[in-house]
Amino acid sequence: MSKPKMREAIETGAPDGFQYMHPTMRRNFGLWDYHEDIQPGVMVHVSKYGDKIWTVKAGTQRILDVFTLRALLDIADEYADGYIRFTIRSNIEFYTDKEEKVPALIAALQDKGFAVGGTRNSVASMSHTQGWLHCDIPGTDASGVVKAMMDELYEEFTNWNMPNRVHMTTSCCQINCGGQGDIAINVQHTKPPKIDHSLVGNVCERPSVVARCPVAAIRPAMVDGKPSLEVDEKKCICCGACYPPCPPMQINDHEHTQLAIWIGGNHSNARGKPTFQRLVAAGIPNNPPRWPEATAIVKKILESYKAGARDYERINEWVERIGWPRFFEETGLPFTKYHIDNWRGARSNLNSSTHIRF
Amino acid sequence: MADIKKYPTPMLDVLEDGPWPSFISGIKNLRDNHPDERINNVTNGLLGQLEHSYETKMGYWKGGTVSVFGYGGGIIPRFSEVASKFPESKEFHTLRVQPTPGNYYTTDIMRRLADSWEKWGSGLQTFHGQTGNIMFIGADNASFQPFFDEINDYGWDLGGAGPCVRTAMSCVGSARCEQSCTNEHAAHRHLVNNFTDDVHRPALPYKFKFKVSGCPNDCQNAVERSDFAVIGTWRDHKKINQDEWKAYVEKKGVDYVMDNIVSRCVSKSLSLGPDNSLIADESNCVRSMHCMNVVPKAISPGDDKGVTILCGGKRTLKIGDLMGTVLVPFMKLESAEDYEKIVELAEEIIDFWAENGLEHERTGEMIERIGLVNFLEGIGVDPDPNMISQPRNSSYVRVDGWDEAAEEWFAKKREEKIAV
Known part of the structure; x- marks a missing residue:
């Protein structure tokens, strides 16, 4: 049998964006002067030559079916100018250079069940990973966690209630593909992997698995006469890094895979330098379909932030000003030995001064 | 149905x-x-x-090896571990497709993609994944190649997956943002499209990501999530429209402006004049954006625009989160030569890392392991005080090459002076 003739790929890489850009944006590329925030989810940008472009931002479910996608495209054609983009947090933005179109566009989106908002000092849509829907190593779901939380935070997306913007992320394993966030809800494993020794020798490239461990807790071993790997369970930090290269080292567990909440990750250089998020709560049950325990903690943190922060303070700046002891007081979260860093460079996270608030 | x-x-x-x-x-x-x-x-x-x-409370997908003809990556293979229970979706691969810089689409091109996907795949997609790809979720073994062939014919290519150069990301940029200090589209495409071979055929130590943000607000998370972060900035004075500024002070009151803008400048470089004008100590402006974020109508980036390049940002695995480190404090990015220069720098970095990185080691981890100086020497970049927060504090350091290093510094300073 002759081999079927395969088509050679055209290796074009990233396509040119200008061909898909609103003509007013193309014409004023690099020539914008300022913008005004008209209402939550709505901005107008004004160019140095007086041209204007209106942006209407809406939250979506991110895992889009073609029906929902087409509904969004129909709205873009009927109520805007047929040009869209997606933000880094999977919000859709509609563009028009005609102010009179804006109210009907907003109404059409709301009518179809899309949330208009997510700009300025709101809780933006959560950036998330694939979870049980598509990931090969997930400890929890992603789209479901986000749906459950955004239902509860809907008013915070569609309003400007917060001191500054709040970016939230979720990650369904400890690799944390969701990234840094003002608030991050991430999987936290609490037990070492369970090893299926009958499979390791055939499935895993053992030296690379040994090398993958951040704390050198894995070593090659013969188990029941078969080449396998063993884990020093006292050293193991239960991170799950061995699981992707070696699926027989199962890290996920219906009970011991839990959630942790981290705050204060901020990638912007606005005011302070970019910051990493910090652990504030762990031991939170992974409780589908609505994860009420995690949502309750997130809401409590947001409530304290809203009450205590000054205008423009992001969560990390608010905590820096009031101090961590006050943060734990305000939120009612327990402070434990697990909050004290013991990773490399840990001492720079300790207080080496007498700066203490009483 | x-x-x-x-x-x-x-x-x-x-x-x-x-x-x-x-x-x-x-x-x-x-x-x-x-x-x-x-x-x-x-x-x-x-x-x-x-x-x-x-x-x-468990996941049931496993990976595998699947790619289109001629490529080694770009598809996330998924086979069900519970296919006997749910055979209909036993193969459910994701195709990662590179979007345009800034993620711009017309409804026409979006419908065309939706039509193609509906013809071959599950009808589920995401704009976009955390790396920045369009994710077409749910193709089986028979359909990923014809789907790719179809969309590749009208201009769409796969992104990266595995140890390779990954799909790049850039912010909304100059197309709709007054803070933008560079042409994100050009930077994005010059960089990532120079490495299409490294995108499609994974052969590097681990992943390598480019991200472009037009200003220090870094809406693209470049500093924290990319090996090669290009962030727009300016090196002359920011522009202040005093009439607009005074109108703002008039509207908000002096107390509000002092509490929320002047005193919040991180390098304390702002003050208020007796006539409520804004006085800026430009030599101490660190481009921390707050004043122009709050009053974009009155304050704007300067005219002498360019980019800062940082290297080595990444998420947790394996040694913990790392921010990027400044490699190039400022470079112009306007002429064809400028773009050549930035691409050459990226090539130097990727070559050095491909040669010296350990398996599964990101650039940031390599820098941590070998030290920034070895890295700089490897890629031919001179040390610069903008690369550090502060000098070393341990006295355990060999300094027997000090005189030569000092002479290099003075020679460089002389050259800079002559160039001006």
Whole structure:
């Protein structure tokens, strides 16, 4: 049998964006002067030559079916100018250079069940990973966690209630593909992997698995006469890094895979330098379909932030000003030995001064 | 529509309630109302498996090796571990497709992509994944190649997956942002499209990401999530429209302006004049954006624009989170030579890392292991005080090359002086 003739790929890489850009944006590329925030989810940008472009931002479910996608495209054609983009947090933005179109566009989106908002000092849509829907190593779901939380935070997306913007992320394993966030809800494993020794020798490239461990807790071993790997369970930090290269080292567990909440990750250089998020709560049950325990903690943190922060303070700046002891007081979260860093460079996270608030 | 036996989904059904758009309702809509029986079946299987995950709190996808003809990556293979229970979605691969810089689309091109995807795949997609790709979720072994062939014919190419140069990301940029200090589209495409071979054929120590943000607000998370972060900035004075500024002070009051803008400048470089004008100590402006974020009508970036390049940002695995480190404090990015220069720098870095990085080691981890100075020497970049927060504090350091290093510094300073 002759081999079927395969088509050679055209290796074009990233396509040119200008061909898909609103003509007013193309014409004023690099020539914008300022913008005004008209209402939550709505901005107008004004160019140095007086041209204007209106942006209407809406939250979506991110895992889009073609029906929902087409509904969004129909709205873009009927109520805007047929040009869209997606933000880094999977919000859709509609563009028009005609102010009179804006109210009907907003109404059409709301009518179809899309949330208009997510700009300025709101809780933006959560950036998330694939979870049980598509990931090969997930400890929890992603789209479901986000749906459950955004239902509860809907008013915070569609309003400007917060001191500054709040970016939230979720990650369904400890690799944390969701990234840094003002608030991050991430999987936290609490037990070492369970090893299926009958499979390791055939499935895993053992030296690379040994090398993958951040704390050198894995070593090659013969188990029941078969080449396998063993884990020093006292050293193991239960991170799950061995699981992707070696699926027989199962890290996920219906009970011991839990959630942790981290705050204060901020990638912007606005005011302070970019910051990493910090652990504030762990031991939170992974409780589908609505994860009420995690949502309750997130809401409590947001409530304290809203009450205590000054205008423009992001969560990390608010905590820096009031101090961590006050943060734990305000939120009612327990402070434990697990909050004290013991990773490399840990001492720079300790207080080496007498700066203490009483 | 197929008359199919639907898997029960009591836990997923709960996620149809509430005001936020529901992905479960969307998938069910494909199962129940799509004219193509193939899509009804595959989404039924997917819902069955997802419900099973919700009930048992475990995931059931495993990876494998799948790619289009001529490429080695770009597709995330997924085979079901519970295919005997849910055979309809037993192969459910994701194609990663590179978007345009800034993620711009017309409704026409979006419909064309949707039509192609509906013809071959599950009808589910995401704009975009955390690396920045369009994710077409749910192709089986027979359909990923024809789907790719079809969209590749009208201008769309796969992104990266595995140890390779990954799909790049850039912010909304100059197309709609007054803070933008560079042409994000050009930077994005010059960089990533120079490495298409490294995108499509994974052969590097691990992943390598380019991200472009037009200003220090870094809406693209470049400093924290990319090996090569290009961030727009300016080196002359920022521009202040005093009339607009005074109008703002008039409207908000002096107390508000002092509390929320002047005193919040991180390098304390702002003050208020007796006539309420804004006085800026430009030599101490660190481009921390706050004043122009709050009053964009009155304060803007300067005219002498360019970019800062940082290297080595990444997320947790394996040694913990790392921010990028400044490699180039400022460079112009306007002429063809400038773009050549930035691409050459990226090539130097990738070559050095490909040669010296350990397996599964990101650039940031390599820098941590070998030290910034070895890295700088490897790629031919001179040390610069903008690369550090402060000099070393341990006295245990060999300094027997000090005189030569000092002479290099003075020689460089002399050259800079002559160039001006």
